Amino acid sequence: MLDWWLPENVSTYGQEIDWLFHLIYYITGVTFVLVFVTMLVFIVMYRDRPGRRAKYTHGNTTLEIVWTVVPALILVILTILSVPAWSRIKMTMPETDFVVEVTAKQFNWQVTYPGADGKFGTADDKTLLDEMHVPVNKVVRVHLKSQDVIHSFFVPQFRMKQDAVPGREIRQWFEATKPGRYEWPCAELCGFGHSGMRGWIYVHTPDEYGKWAAENLTAQAAPAAAPAEEPKPAAAEPKKEGKAKK
Ligand SMILES: [Cu+2]
Structure with a gap:
């Protein structure tokens, strides 16, 4: 109702x-x-x-x-x-092979993908600022950390809210059921820039996600493959959005 x-x-x-x-x-x-x-x-x-x-x-x-x-x-x-x-x-944590590390800081979300080796803290990790890309209908596990003060990971449409606490790694999960772009604000008053602390989570269809990952995650493993690839619309559009919000 x-x-x-x-x-x-x-x-x-x-x-x-x-x-x-x-x-x-x-x-x-x-x-x-x-x-x-x-x-x-x-x-x-x-x-x-x-x-x-x-x-x-x-x-x-x-x-x-x-x-x-x-x-x-x-x-x-x-x-x-x-x-x-x-x-x-x-x-409980459903089984999944999709893990991202989110480190909150005053006043951004830093999103790290483990790269081809599937491990964090290695050379092929890829970190994005204020944007996360995930496939639809896929369990996404988030390893949530904070670099400074308490922040709160909040995506209203995902019905997910979890504090990020300095010194702790908190594991959470979500599974989005509809492609789209969802606002990702910080829900814990964390300093003077709190109101501007927000990112976007892009939920893609599996095909779209594969394309995005190929362009933005694995391309990183081959350094400076071709700078000309940069302005591809699929990759350029979300970045513009993410940056405009900072
Ligand atoms: Cu915050």
């Missing part, structure tokens, strides 16, 4: 997040209405009128127990209901 209000979901686990989000939203919405209606009724009922004297009250123990126990129970139930989604998304 609230789907129109959220960004489009293009993640395999987005529905589970949305379901919890809506449930919490409905509970808080109903509570909000009840509290406000009660408040308005009381404002009218107990308004000042001639001849009316204020009364001192010691409260109502039964009521106080009820409004403490009910929210506590709701919280426990919500926690239990969120366990399956939490354990699937945060506690």
